[in-house]
Amino acid sequence: MAASTDETPVLALTDIRRDFRMGRLLVRALRGVTMDVLPGEFLVVMGPSGCGKSTLLTLIGGLDRPTAGSIVTSGDEDITRGDETALAEYRRRWIGFIFQSYNLIPTMTARQNVEFPLVFAGIGRAARRARAEALLKRVGLGDRMTHRPIELSGGQQQRVAIARALANAPAIVLGDEPTGNLDTRSGQEIMDLLLELNRAGTTLIVVTHDARLCTYAHRVVRMEDGVVLGVDAGGRADEPRRSVPIEGDTRDVGVTAAAVRGHSIRRRRSFTTAEA
Amino acid sequence: MSQRDLFGLMWANLKRMRARVTLTALGVVIGTAAVVLLISLAIGLQTSAEAQLGGFGDLTTIEVFAGGGMMSIGPGMAASSSGGTDGVKLDRAAIEAFRKMAHVVAVSPKGNLSGQMQIEFNRETYFPGATGLEPDVAPKLGWRLAAGRASIGRGQIVIGQKVLANDFGPVSFGPGGGGSAYGPTPAPTPRPEDLVGKALNAELVKYDDEGTEITRRERLRVAGVFESSGGQEDYSLYMGLDDVDTFNRWFSTERRNARDGYDNVVVKVDERTEVRDVQKGIEDLGFSTFSAAQILESINRTFIIMQVVLGGIGAIALLVAAFGIANTMTMAIYERTREIGVMKAIGATNRDVLKVFLAEAGAIGAIGGVAGVTLALILAQVIELFLRAMMAANAQGSGEPLNLLITPVWLALFAIVFAILVGLMSGIYPALRAANLRPVQALRSD
Numbered sequence: 001m002a003a004s005t006d007e008t009p010v011l012a013l014t015d016i017r018r019d020f021r022m023g024r025l026l027v028r029a030l031r032g033v034t035m036d037v038l039p040g041e042f043l044v045v046m047g048p049s050g051c052g053k054s055t056l057l058t059l060i061g062g063l064d065r066p067t068a069g070s071i072v073t074s075g076d077e078d079i080t081r082g083d084e085t086a087l088a089e090y091r092r093r094w095i096g097f098i099f100q101s102y103n104l105i106p107t108m109t110a111r112q113n114v115e116f117p118l119v120f121a122g123i124g125r126a127a128r129r130a131r132a133e134a135l136l137k138r139v140g141l142g143d144r145m146t147h148r149p150i151e152l153s154g155g156q157q158q159r160v161a162i163a164r165a166l167a168n169a170p171a172i173v174l175g176d177e178p179t180g181n182l183d184t185r186s187g188q189e190i191m192d193l194l195l196e197l198n199r200a201g202t203t204l205i206v207v208t209h210d211a212r213l214c215t216y217a218h219r220v221v222r223m224e225d226g227v228v229l230g231v232d233a234g235g236r237a238d239e240p241r242r243s244v245p246i247e248g249d250t251r252d253v254g255v256t257a258a259a260v261r262g263h264s265i266r267r268r269r270s271f272t273t274a275e276a
Numbered sequence: 277m278s279q280r281d282l283f284g285l286m287w288a289n290l291k292r293m294r295a296r297v298t299l300t301a302l303g304v305v306i307g308t309a310a311v312v313l314l315i316s317l318a319i320g321l322q323t324s325a326e327a328q329l330g331g332f333g334d335l336t337t338i339e340v341f342a343g344g345g346m347m348s349i350g351p352g353m354a355a356s357s358s359g360g361t362d363g364v365k366l367d368r369a370a371i372e373a374f375r376k377m378a379h380v381v382a383v384s385p386k387g388n389l390s391g392q393m394q395i396e397f398n399r400e401t402y403f404p405g406a407t408g409l410e411p412d413v414a415p416k417l418g419w420r421l422a423a424g425r426a427s428i429g430r431g432q433i434v435i436g437q438k439v440l441a442n443d444f445g446p447v448s449f450g451p452g453g454g455g456s457a458y459g460p461t462p463a464p465t466p467r468p469e470d471l472v473g474k475a476l477n478a479e480l481v482k483y484d485d486e487g488t489e490i491t492r493r494e495r496l497r498v499a500g501v502f503e504s505s506g507g508q509e510d511y512s513l514y515m516g517l518d519d520v521d522t523f524n525r526w527f528s529t530e531r532r533n534a535r536d537g538y539d540n541v542v543v544k545v546d547e548r549t550e551v552r553d554v555q556k557g558i559e560d561l562g563f564s565t566f567s568a569a570q571i572l573e574s575i576n577r578t579f580i581i582m583q584v585v586l587g588g589i590g591a592i593a594l595l596v597a598a599f600g601i602a603n604t605m606t607m608a609i610y611e612r613t614r615e616i617g618v619m620k621a622i623g624a625t626n627r628d629v630l631k632v633f634l635a636e637a638g639a640i641g642a643i644g645g646v647a648g649v650t651l652a653l654i655l656a657q658v659i660e661l662f663l664r665a666m667m668a669a670n671a672q673g674s675g676e677p678l679n680l681l682i683t684p685v686w687l688a689l690f691a692i693v694f695a696i697l698v699g700l701m702s703g704i705y706p707a708l709r710a711a712n713l714r715p716v717q718a719l720r721s722d
Contacts, residue, residue, distance in 0.1 A: 058716045084626050085625050085626070088624065089625070093623070095621075108288075119281045120622065125280075
């Protein structure tokens with residue numbers, strides 16, 4: 001098993017609970033999940049529908065708040081305690097999202113979609129454009145910059161979404177069934193791309209039904225009925241995790257965001273390495 | 277998010293809902309045009325009313341009358357006759373008190389000739405009003421001379437610009453002029469410099485107890501002619517206060533001792549804006565007052581009420597448009613819920629989302645406002661042309677250019693700003709809703 005205990009996790013989840021009230025019914029989607037996300041790992045969360053894996057992902061991604069429990073970053077900050085703005089900041093600096101249905105903005109070109117997170121990060125036009133173009137090339141869409149989502153295939157749209165997820169050089173990229181809407185071949189291509197990113201140092205958490213993904217993972221978390229049944233070794237359990245350490249507190253990620261402006265980023269160095 | 281990015285995003289979103297934005301903005305166009313046209317109408321009416329009333333004369337002088345006030349110029353107009361106490365005398369002491377008031381620059385008693393005086397000039401007879409002034413006070417009151425001197429010695433007069441003007445003074449039915457259908461051609465108005473130094477024959481007339489006419493002849497030398505002030509002063513001639521006293525004593529049937537008070541005192545104030553306070557101060561001493569500024573103020577007040585009322589009627593159309601904007605934005609949020617979720621997922625704060633939607637609502641207001649003002653200006657031209665054509669058809673050439681609608685720059689700017697505000701206000705509720713959407717739920721919607 002990969003998890004060596006003396007390593008600081010990127011995220012430490014402790015006893016996470018999430019209840020939903022549906023009319024008079026109380027649904028316990030998560031009933032106490034405790035787990036760590038280690039730097040540089042490819043973590044796959046598997047389980048039948050309704051097991052709470054997607055809910056877990058939204059909590060990790062700061063899109064929702066747990067009913068109880070804590071999510072502490074390597075910057076020693078509990079994101080369940082912050083206000084809305086702090087949570088938005090966390091999403092911007094720490095997290096990149098890849099959705100099953102891509103969720104690109106239909107009126108924007110591929111490049112504009114990738115630039116969009118950088119707009120909210122307050123990054124200047126020229127730097128934004130350069131970064132978006134580099135990322136699109138990185139995911140193999142160098143010739144599709146000005147295409148709108150409708151002009152792209154599903155696989156291509158998901159690549160744009162991946163490039164967008166990487167725009168702010170996040171600590172963790174979250175994938176919610178990223179291959180769910182794709183045919184086998186496109187799905188395979190996306191999986192390969194994710195593998196490549198992970199090998200270059202991106203920490204990935206992917207929620208999926210797709211058992212094929214387990215072969216790419218360092219660890220596989222099996223969930224059922226809102227609890228973690230167990231953690232298995234994935235296909236790459238023995239492959240060393242490559243990661244750029246995330247030091248300091250959350251604000252340190254701000255340095256990263258600032259560094260995007262100057263085109264020299266610690267975490268981005270990993271892409272450059274991969275590109276080279 | 278930078279202003280520029282916000283603007284870019286807003287523009288892209290407006291373009292995407294082009295048809296709806298156009299229809300929604302049309303409501304604002306109509307509302308704004310209505311507000312501008314109706315207020316322009318009110319301003320136009322006010323301006324022509326002011327023009328018809330003629331000049332208001334000097335707006336920085338206050339006429340003060342002895343207590344018990346006799347001035348009352350129709351409802352709503354000036355001349356507070358309230359507070360007049362019979363005991364208060366308009367004497368030297370009162371004048372000194374006025375002089376000590378803040379912002380008062382000059383005070384002069386005025387005496388009115390109490391009987392009839394006629395003046396002959398160029399074989400025409402005039403019946404001007406005559407007012408007695410202190411000899412050297414005119415310059416202090418700010419009255420400028422067209423010719424001659426302002427100081428009035430015994431037997432001298434300084435005359436108002438219009439005393440000898442044909443539109444007021446001369447009573448002439450002589451056969452001399454080449455008469456038109458409307459009457460004899462009036463004699464030309466003499467130039468001020470021609471009058472200075474001339475001695476005019478004046479005749480004072482009174483009747484004794486039996487009704488016998490008694491006349492007294494005087495020679496009055498013209499010391500100077502005042503420049504036109506545009507007010508009533510133009511139609512009076514001025515003589516020394518002592519001369520007026522002398523004549524009045526002659527007019528008076530009963531013997532009177534030397535005056536123990538003046539009929540009328542004129543107070544000059546340094547600033548038009550101070551008139552109201554000074555006037556109040558004088559009234560508090562128990563005198564009645566009158567000022568052109570006060571009349572103008574009450575006329576303006578009436579027209580401001582009119583502007584507000586007419587503007588308010590126009591604003592109803594804008595109010596309806598506001599609901600249109602709110603509706604359009606609410607629909608936009610339903611359609612873009614998922615997009616809002618995405619924006620939040622990639623790091624937009626609630627504030628960012630709020631700004632995007634507010635900007636869109638404000639922009640609809642701005643587009644409608646600019647188009648509405650443009651439309652109003654075009655319509656105003658059309659109405660003007662139409663009216664002019666009508667007038668030309670009815671009465672040939674009679675009539676100076678009439679401006680029924682006057683749109684000042686401030687009104688146009690105000691209307692645009694107001695339209696933007698309407699847009700922003702209508703956008704507040706939808707924008708807040710968008711901003712406060714829970715990201716998970718927003719992402720789940722279709």
